[in-house]
Amino acid sequence: MPRDAPALPSRHQRADGAFELGFAASSRGTVLRHLFQQAPLRVLFPDPEPGEPPTAALLNCAGGLAGGDALRQAVRLEAGAQATLCTAAAEKLYRSLGPETRIETRLTLGAGAVLEWLPQETILFDGARMARRMQAELAEGARLLAVEMLVFGRAAAGERMRAGSVFDSWRLRGPGGLLWADALALEAPGEQLTAPFGFGGAESMAMLLLAAPEAEAMRDLLREAGAAATLPRPGLLLARWLGGASTVRRAVGAAIAAVREGALGRPPRLPRLWTI
Structure with missing residues (x-):
């Protein structure tokens, strides 16, 4: 190459991870x-505890996600199947140099299937840029217990998320069509997270x-425990914490244990991965 040729811009290596899981009753x-x-x-x-369904532990071998990384996650339960999915640890999103970290998840439950989607918290470093989309489709009689938790900065280090962006979208569909839709968008997190009529300085949300x-019974139970719980429609419970x-992690853990017992007939405890 001639010495006077312009240098090509450097390109950072990006992660492109994916998994697909399919469970069936037998x-x-x-x-x-x-x-x-x-x-x-x-x-x-891992071997499930007594009284527990098959458990899948999701692991990011890279140790965290950077701007431009992409994950695609798909879980399908055939009719009557049951499963629990957890992450092996909290997920970390590092400061981005510009691009977003993209996470796409699709959950598909057949008739009478039961799925627990229980990842541990996602930690957003200052400057992280996340675009996450979840789509869940439930057939007749399917049950879903799902949890998501965001931490705005490295709380243990005293860091708060001031720059970056967050887009977090949910779409839940049943046999008759769309049951619930929600989205969180933060483009100026430093201002929105500290605003008294926004997040009020909260370190995390779940x-x-x-x-x-x-x-409905679980809504009343969680309200007694201090959670902000509501029924967007019959048969659908939504609870939030700030x-x-x-x-927040302790409150979410207690809620998971209570709902597992009251709605799914499982032992009133967290999955083992949450407590290791």
């Missing part, structure tokens, strides 16, 4: 029917979603 209980995984995402299958006939990261 005479031996729920079994794994399909597995595809692409680095840096990996799925592990959401619990339950699609099950027991939704506050310190440790306080």
